[in-house]
Amino acid sequence: MPSLFRFLFVLAVLAGIAYAAMISLVFIVEPKTREMTERVDLSKIGIATPPGQ
Numbered sequence: 001m002p003s004l005f006r007f008l009f010v011l012a013v014l015a016g017i018a019y020a021a022m023i024s025l026v027f028i029v030e031p032k033t034r035e036m037t038e039r040v041d042l043s044k045i046g047i048a049t050p051p052g053q
Helices: 002-028
Strands: none
């Protein structure tokens, strides 16, 4: 039984470290916002293009 408790304790410690790393990333890393445009081919979404375009 002690090995089971030790195993669960190690898993809990590792989960805590992972959780702390995620929380620290939330507070430390600032995302860079920028404008983005993406051209979409109308035939891929099912809209026919008018002739001449």
